[in-house]
Amino acid sequence: MRYFPIFVDLKDRRVVVVGGGEEATRKIRLLLKTEAVIEVVASELHPELSANPRIRWAAKDFSPDLLDGAALVYSADKDLNPTVSAAAQARGIPVNAVDEADISTFIVPSIVDRDPVVVAIGTEGTAPVLAQGIRARIDGMLPHGLGKLAARAQSLRDKVASIVPHGNRRRAFWQEFFFGGPRAALEGGDEVAFDLALNDALFNEGKPAAGRVSLVGAGPGDPELLTLKAHRKLQEADVIVYDRLVSPAVLELARRDAVRIPVGKTPFEPSPRQSEINDILLREAKKGLHVVRLKGGDPYIFGRGGEEQAALEAAGIPVDVVPGITAALGCAASAKLPLTQRGQNRSITLLTAASEHGVAEHNWAALAQPGQVCAIYMGVNAAGDVAANLLSAGMSPATPVTIVENGTLPTERVIETTIGSVWDAIHTRGVSGPAIIYVGLPSDRAAANIVPFPVREDIRDAILRAAS
Known part of the structure; x- marks a missing residue:
């Protein structure tokens, strides 16, 4: 700009x-x-x-x-x-x-005038006809009485400030004023109805504020994959407590004056404990604020949303949950990997490679059965251990593996390898960003950003020796 x-x-x-x-x-x-x-x-x-x-x-x-x-x-x-x-x-x-x-x-700029409401449209001088076209559309959308409504709002500001607390409650009042009953009454020229609607809105939003928390899924990274409800929550939030994996582009959609508190966990570096994150959510909500806990993917898929919900509800804090596109689904779609397909695979298992105590334990024998497909979260650093467990349980070293790094983002990479060479592929290609590892998904795709890795018997044997 x-x-x-x-x-x-x-x-x-x-x-x-x-x-x-x-x-x-x-x-x-x-x-x-x-x-x-x-x-x-x-x-x-x-x-x-x-x-x-x-x-x-x-x-x-x-x-x-x-x-x-x-x-x-x-x-x-x-x-x-x-x-x-x-x-x-x-x-x-x-x-x-x-x-x-x-x-x-x-x-x-081109101007739409509803004094004191003014909309300016600029194209930095590159496309004045486009600006005029946009202006014409906006002009048709905005009622001519909008300026009268805004002027009435200005005359009420001191009164509203004395009754309705600052923050989300006051925004909710003005939302009702500009888009609800007061506006409808004023546009209809009914001053009695306007006064009744105004007093109802003042009473409803002037009551003592009650804090609440929204657990919101931010999806895998692409801001266009955010749900409409998640977008609305970001616009309503007083405080946003967000993870490391939430993309800057998603945060750009949040209210500008919302307080932002980063609580992302970085592997092998000091990071906030879950108990500390819970305390932050409780502290902010008890101030009477609307807190959005913004998580990459979906709050209930390896996002510890359930733990945060339990802590908040135990303290009497209302909680609502907005689902997001979890990384396994978003990355697969971006990389054009069908997770289920007739004649190939009819199910998929989502699992995490990491736990609080190291590599997560699973039924490796069941996962190693022919035809099984799994999507592994948080698996980059633990890929060698996961591969060793699956190979020890009898999985063929030629089982296909697809790694999708930074899925849905412009920096996305797709790497094809096998379970016998997955550790080699990760290190050779320098995979460091967030990644989903798909095991057992057949693929016959050919794309410029896909790098195939053959079975490496020496790597497989080294993985097995390390696990023994």
Whole structure:
């Protein structure tokens, strides 16, 4: 983003417009919607300008000192644009030279005006017709009475602040005001109904706040895989307690002023204990806040959502759960790996390779049976131990393995190998990011980012010796 959008307070401030023709008139029509003091420098004025008492004809000929003290400068005289721009910039005054972005320090967006509600659409000068098209659509969407509603909200702000606590409760009140009963009554011109709806909203949200926690699945990483409900929770949150595997792009969708508390666990590094995370959730919720516990994947699939839910409910904190696309499903879809397929496999086991005490224990003999398919979470560092257990239980060393690293993200890699060479593949390819290891999924795909690894008897034997 090259141009940063801002709204400038022009009340009782001078804006100088150089030029008095049609281009200048278009800019002045917009400026007349503000409370600016408008001065024009031009040899002659457009009839529309000369008839308007708000416009002061400052001079016929331009001189740089006419810009002194101005808040903004517009130049709509092609011959003078470079001179005016240089004079304004020398004085530190923002300047717009019409149709000459290279000598302008600001550009003017397309505007939808529902004063005091103003929507500005900009394309950084690259596609003005697109901006106009977007403006037309938004203009059709917004009722003309929206400004009246916003003005009424401004007159109520002190009253609302004295009754409704700051934070999520106040946002909930304004949500109801702008999109619920008060708005409907005001648009219908029914002041009695408006007062009743307003008082109901004030009573409902003015009651003592009760904290709550939402356990929200953020999916495997791609923000477009976030559910609509998860997105809404991120917009409502007062506090977001998030894991290391939650992508920055997902956090970008959260409310800007929500407090963010990272509690991610990093392998082999000091990390918050689960009991400490539970304490954080309890502490914030007991303040009467809406806390979102944001987890990669799904809260109930190796996300310890059940442990957090139990701790919160034991303390009387309301909990709701928003499921997410778990990594095994998201990564398989991104890598085009059918997890079940007629004639090949009719089931899949999701398992974790890690536990609090090291490598997780499973029924390796059952998992090693021909035709069994499993998706292994948290398996990169424990892949050698997992392979050793499966090989010891009788799994063929040629059993196919697919590793999907950073699944659904732009950095995704897919590596095909076998259970006999999985440890070699992980180290040879430098797999370090979050990965799902699929064991037993047949694949005949060919893609540029897939690197096949053959069975390595020496690696397999080394894995078996290490486990014995």
